[in-house]
Amino acid sequence: MANTKIIPSAQNAYEYPLLIKNLLVSGPRYNPDQEIVYANRSKYTYTDLVDRIHRLANALTDAGVGPGDVVAVMDWDTPRYLECFFAIPMIGAVLHTVNVRLSPEQIVYTMNHAEDHTVLVHDDFVPLLEQVSDQLTTVKGYVQLTDESEARSTSLNTIGEYEALLAKADNHFDFPDFDENSVATTFYTTGTTGNPKGVFFSHRQLVLHTMAQLGSLAASDEMPFMRSNTVYMPVTPMFHVHAWGVPYAATMLGIKQVYPGRYEPELLVDLIKEHKVTFSHCVPTIMQMMLATESIKTADLSNWHVLIGGSAMTEGLCRTGAKLGIRMYTGYGMSETCPLLASTRLKPEDLELPLEEQAPRRIRTGVAVPMVHIEIVDPEGNPLPHDGETKGELVCRAPWLTQGYFKEPEKGEALWEGGWLHTGDVASIDPDSTIQIRDRIKDVIKTGGEWLSSLDLENMISQHPAVNATAVVGVPDEKWGERPHALVQLIPGQEASLEDLQNHLKQFVDSGEINKWAIPEQIDFVDDIPKTSVGKINKKLIRDQLES
């Protein structure tokens, strides 16, 4: 083990800042020889991970990166990225996880706004940066990342290639203690209006999020996150809220990790099979892609547990997965919340049901995790009853919420109105504390003087056997204010008409779940549902297209 030197006496030796370096001590201790795998390319051990983090810290310092400097990463999901999750904040610098799916203009905007000092960039994104590098006003240099024997030749001002820099760097770095409130990471939300907004998290916040995440996952009868046979593979991009923070928790516990690189559905399924992956997390879109592969039909997925977040999981998706033995759970949070706020909590009696019949329980938003305070409020900020019926905006307090938006304090004021973080989600809370997100405030359809949840309607449409995916938005209507308008993507080879779907929805009218005016007159059958860069349904774009 590196770094066994005794730390010099401090004035208050008992003071112990919550720094990301302290998340790294236990994993290599629990399992020094445990593997960290990079797709079908390479693998190494936790002992190697520590060695490489020390080398990366020295390489970056040698390249002139100092405390407070922002280091951007543009890479696929790789163990290199995991090393950056640790080494960059551990030297006191700030990790900027660049969303590589943004437009070149937005990427330039975020990199200038974050004041990136050094950029680690994968070959695949080098052409993009070559186009725009003259617009990047703060970048001093580039480190190249490659999966080939040689990095792509480039006109960028490169410091060197990652592996070569690590090879020649010293394998010991004295990671300093500093204020736990120092910013560790930043990234940009992918709002559908205006420029991306920068959120940022401190060392303290990431450490506390990691520890509470353990508590939440641990408080589950079923989710076997922390066992010696646990195999973890993230399927949420590492630029997307630090892959929901799970790589930190996995590393803290020393469990086997598999990084898939690019998200090619067949490759993902092959990795799950080969490494007997037990735990993943992803957005519904990616799950749909994996479920549509040929190879998934021959996989034993009865021990694969998947936390679904980013968008609401539909009952249809959960049931389709259950047919293959996949156990899905809902995770709830957002970029501004680091992200975890709540997750599915199944009761013993839920688990006694056949897996498919558990779907209605699994798609519920779930129960807030330890340390999180959560309420629903009316527009004046008054708390509303937890009766399972009353809907209000979900607000929260937790130790890991963004303070606001980087360099745009005025936007953070609305976010933090009244001392609670406002999620922009409409929810109800049951008497037993189970949260159910009903919709985004701005996606709720106001029709005939009442609120109709677009999510509820999507969920009902998704249960028609011919439907692969759907999106519902409100469109202006002179008589009713708004009317629901659905886009439907059918499963290839399947057929359904407007009338079929309307008839399908009548069962929910009969059961009292919706009124008959909730059934849309307008359903467009489409090849694709518009998505944002992180795979969420882009309702803003859908509304714009329908209006134009």
Place this chain on the structure above:
Amino acid sequence: MANTKIIPSAQNAYEYPLLIKNLLVSGPRYNPDQEIVYANRSKYTYTDLVDRIHRLANALTDAGVGPGDVVAVMDWDTPRYLECFFAIPMIGAVLHTVNVRLSPEQIVYTMNHAEDHTVLVHDDFVPLLEQVSDQLTTVKGYVQLTDESEARSTSLNTIGEYEALLAKADNHFDFPDFDENSVATTFYTTGTTGNPKGVFFSHRQLVLHTMAQLGSLAASDEMPFMRSNTVYMPVTPMFHVHAWGVPYAATMLGIKQVYPGRYEPELLVDLIKEHKVTFSHCVPTIMQMMLATESIKTADLSNWHVLIGGSAMTEGLCRTGAKLGIRMYTGYGMSETCPLLASTRLKPEDLELPLEEQAPRRIRTGVAVPMVHIEIVDPEGNPLPHDGETKGELVCRAPWLTQGYFKEPEKGEALWEGGWLHTGDVASIDPDSTIQIRDRIKDVIKTGGEWLSSLDLENMISQHPAVNATAVVGVPDEKWGERPHALVQLIPGQEASLEDLQNHLKQFVDSGEINKWAIPEQIDFVDDIPKTSVGKINKKLIRDQLES
């Protein structure tokens, strides 16, 4: 749920202090109807627990207790005590958990030294306080705790009886936010020399200890702490390092808790049977007492997991428990460390062995828990290699270590020498990071120029089938410096001679674990091994008796 009011806007709303009140939000949310049981007397739900904590906060405030005041508790292990664990720190006061097994003089010393303001006292300790109340210089009043229909009549200046005060108190208290570094609890170490020393822990420290404890317990394949069928019963007094902090973790997760009241071995075993207890923790002495009961022979204990700490667990004890199906683990820590530093980590291959044969793995000190930095050092503070052979003093850094001793900063200087907390334990660390405590520095026997671990020798003696308990100390010897001297308590009805035990020890000479000079010439057969007030072997007293 109480306390659903929106907290008024703060200047920095995103700031979230780590306060004990925040450990209370999730348990009642996960399991509002989960039970908290008081022995064979009464039970209530988590919803009731929250209600009672609010009432207790109001009752104490009405009695004049304010932020910073010290509130002492003298009670058996009861749900009342759990309520005090929360309510007292949550109003900003300091909980003093009085060690009721100290002598009256020492109790007076600790209560005056801690400057107790109000004392919650069980009937059984009222006569003791009546004797000494005129020596208590800071106490303003007493709250009586009783298990009878009426509290004992007393000359103490009582404010009232606990249940009566709760009944008339308001069931809503607005628990304030304040600095997380505020002291939450204090108690006194039971050193064998000089006056007891006060250690103290902040809200932040207790919150972080709780969260890391979850991580440690979660990182175990076997210990089913956090399942809906988990039933927790502490068998370490609540005055003893907050029952090792586990009541906080259990409450945070909303699991069933059983408080046994007094430690009557037959009662403890009956409670384990009746409530199907799955998790407990205790010192070896208490385990020995429980194993010696008649009723344990007819209990199904195959799902009972017990963390053993306070003193080293011997292989003999672990094997005896294993014969009954009990799964024991080692927990390592001390009063100054809140206490958890390390615990047994079994590997999958360990668990494949028959339970009895797992004993040598289960008695190892284990692996340090997440966030804890640990080293072994020589007398000059230089780190020593982790080769499983080299012995040095165990030093640590963690987010939950006492700053020093209350009002005795000079004693804390040695504790924190060189910026690490010095445990006073001699240990080795294996290349795989497994810690093995070899002895207390002051208990190591220096004989013939070499160090002999008294713990190792005790462990070997304990494996003789006639031995119930043993203690080994070094006694001065002109020729060798020191020689080992053993006290042995035989199992009733069993016999063994000095020569039998010496012959038994020769196997460890043959296997190379000890040299032949480690075999003691002097073994006293005794009825009882002297113990401290918390059940540890009192080696200071044994040495004094042997020298006199």
